[in-house]
Amino acid sequence: MQPYTWYAGTFYADATAPVIRTRPDRLYLFDPDDVDAHGDKLAMTIDPPVGTEPFLTNIMGGPQLVSIRGGVERVGRSSLGFAVLRRKAPGNGPVPVVIETADSPAIRIGRVVSLAGVIGLGGLLLALAFAGRRRRAPAESHVSQQIRRARSRVADDDGADPDRLEAESTVGR
Numbered sequence: 001m002q003p004y005t006w007y008a009g010t011f012y013a014d015a016t017a018p019v020i021r022t023r024p025d026r027l028y029l030f031d032p033d034d035v036d037a038h039g040d041k042l043a044m045t046i047d048p049p050v051g052t053e054p055f056l057t058n059i060m061g062g063p064q065l066v067s068i069r070g071g072v073e074r075v076g077r078s079s080l081g082f083a084v085l086r087r088k089a090p091g092n093g094p095v096p097v098v099i100e101t102a103d104s105p106a107i108r109i110g111r112v113v114s115l116a117g118v119i120g121l122g123g124l125l126l127a128l129a130f131a132g133r134r135r136r137a138p139a140e141s142h143v144s145q146q147i148r149r150a151r152s153r154v155a156d157d158d159g160a161d162p163d164r165l166e167a168e169s170t171v172g173r
Contacts, residue, residue, distance in 0.1 A: 013081020020076030071095025
């Protein structure tokens with residue numbers, strides 16, 4: 001049984017381990033509902049097939065992605081990439097099992113790159129949000145431009161007081 005949101009097919013299937021054939025009756029299916037709330041660890045006691053002969057599981061992910069430990073060990077994969085496990089010790093009955101995200105360089109690098117992407121996206125969104133808030137100086141009106149030009153001409157020509165020019169230019173209106 002695969003998790004309900006798992007649509008990756010065989011993208012993460014193990015292609016590195018040897019292909020191990022198992023008997024059809026040697027099968028253990030892990031229930032996706034037993035995975036913890038974070039979705040990265042399953043720790044429980046299982047009752048796998050009797051003896052140390054390999055059995056097929058519904059775990060699809062190589063050792064660089066998925067760590068399996070406890071009373072079982074990974075011995076290979078099926079032709080489709082599902083993990084093939086076996087009991088570590090002969091016998092029957094329940095054994096403890098922990099299946100979790102592997103602690104590999106690929107996983108660590110992936111986490112760092114993902115975090116950097118989230119931080120970068122957050123920074124971009126903040127920059128876009130504040131870019132629209134930047135205040136721009138209001139455009140100078142045509143009359144204001146004329147007054148400023150006239151002031152600078154008068155001040156350059158005869159040293160006249162520019163404030164007096166403005167007062168004189170508004171008297172006739």
